[in-house]
Amino acid sequence: MWLINNIRVTHIELLYKSPITMKCKKVKQKENKNVCCVFCKAQNYIKKGYRRTEYRGKIARYYCKDCGKNFTNNDGFYRMRFNERTITMSIDMFVSNLSSRKMRNQLSRHFSFKVSHITILDWVRRYTLKVNKFIEKLGYNLGDSFYADETEIQREGKHDRFWACIDWNTRLITGYHYSLNGSITQAQEFIKKSVAKGKPKFIQTDAAQFYPKAFKKLFYSNKIGGLTIEHKIQNYQKTRIHNYKIETVFMKIKDRVYDFRGFKALWSAPILMTALVIQHNFIELHSGTNETPFERASVDVQVGNNRWLDLIRLATQNN
Numbered sequence: 001m002w003l004i005n006n007i008r009v010t011h012i013e014l015l016y017k018s019p020i021t022m023k024c025k026k027v028k029q030k031e032n033k034n035v036c037c038v039f040c041k042a043q044n045y046i047k048k049g050y051r052r053t054e055y056r057g058k059i060a061r062y063y064c065k066d067c068g069k070n071f072t073n074n075d076g077f078y079r080m081r082f083n084e085r086t087i088t089m090s091i092d093m094f095v096s097n098l099s100s101r102k103m104r105n106q107l108s109r110h111f112s113f114k115v116s117h118i119t120i121l122d123w124v125r126r127y128t129l130k131v132n133k134f135i136e137k138l139g140y141n142l143g144d145s146f147y148a149d150e151t152e153i154q155r156e157g158k159h160d161r162f163w164a165c166i167d168w169n170t171r172l173i174t175g176y177h178y179s180l181n182g183s184i185t186q187a188q189e190f191i192k193k194s195v196a197k198g199k200p201k202f203i204q205t206d207a208a209q210f211y212p213k214a215f216k217k218l219f220y221s222n223k224i225g226g227l228t229i230e231h232k233i234q235n236y237q238k239t240r241i242h243n244y245k246i247e248t249v250f251m252k253i254k255d256r257v258y259d260f261r262g263f264k265a266l267w268s269a270p271i272l273m274t275a276l277v278i279q280h281n282f283i284e285l286h287s288g289t290n291e292t293p294f295e296r297a298s299v300d301v302q303v304g305n306n307r308w309l310d311l312i313r314l315a316t317q318n319n
């Protein structure tokens with residue numbers, strides 16, 4: 001135990017507190033405005049002390065004057081056994097490629113936390129779905145040159161595909177798709193998702209057979225409100241590389257796709273892909289631009305250093 005401004009904190013809390021205390025207070029004040037009863041959603045409450053928890057410290061408790069029940073606020077981590085910083089750190093490190101078992105070992109070695117690797121996977125999946133629902137509703141300011149690519153993923157002897165489309169201006173992944181095969185229908189699905197956040201002048205793809213037909217079906221038959229987007233084909237067979245700079249972005253994503261654990265369950269794979277996309281678009285700086293794609297795309301979302309944490313809180317308030 002240490003004493004800071006007469007507040008007793010454990011050394012683990014201390015580790016987290018140092019540089020961001022000011023920011024946290026701000027977030028907390030904002031958060032309090034969003035306190036509402038978890039049972040009846042009323043905001044007619046009084047403070048009623050604290051609840052002590054093993055891993056999360058003291059949690060403020062409230063009494064709802066409408067339904068007469070005691071509750072703790074749902075800040076996105078309601079009823080979670082572990083501290084939100086432990087959870088978001090685990091998600092961040094897992095998605096940046098530390099396996100769930102290695103992450104479990106780190107938590108055990110450095111904090112003496114006993115967490116199973118399945119619990120870590122559960123955190124990733126739960127919060128990925130939550131954050132994704134929120135960020136899909138935001139506005140994106142994208143450029144007019146999109147580049148698309150597919151990657152084969154071997155899953156228990158099957159050849160699945162991961163499709164991604166990147167906006168050249170912001171390096172944001174504009175759309176992605178997970179499928180069990182490569183076909184015109186799947187290519188259409190993918191392209192539809194890729195142009196949902198912005199309308200480019202062209203999309204460049206490799207020479208795969210299903211693209212021309214998919215483009216024709218989508219853009220020249222008035223399916224998406226008369227929208228037309230030029231289809232550029234790079235003769236990949238000749239050059240083996242379709243755009244040097246965009247290729248480095250695809251390589252980074254592909255590397256992570258290959259390394260990922262937890263692909264055994266089919267339902268799980270697309271969620272983990274979504275986690276990768278969130279990590280790319282919102283969490284990590286792009287090495288070429290030194291900015292995060294969402295910042296370049298002027299997405300209106302206020303996040304501090306711990307981006308997963310802030311995105312989860314925003315999602316909880318806005319979903």
Ligand SMILES: [Zn+2]
Binds near residue numbers: 037039041065
């Ligand atoms: Zn109530």
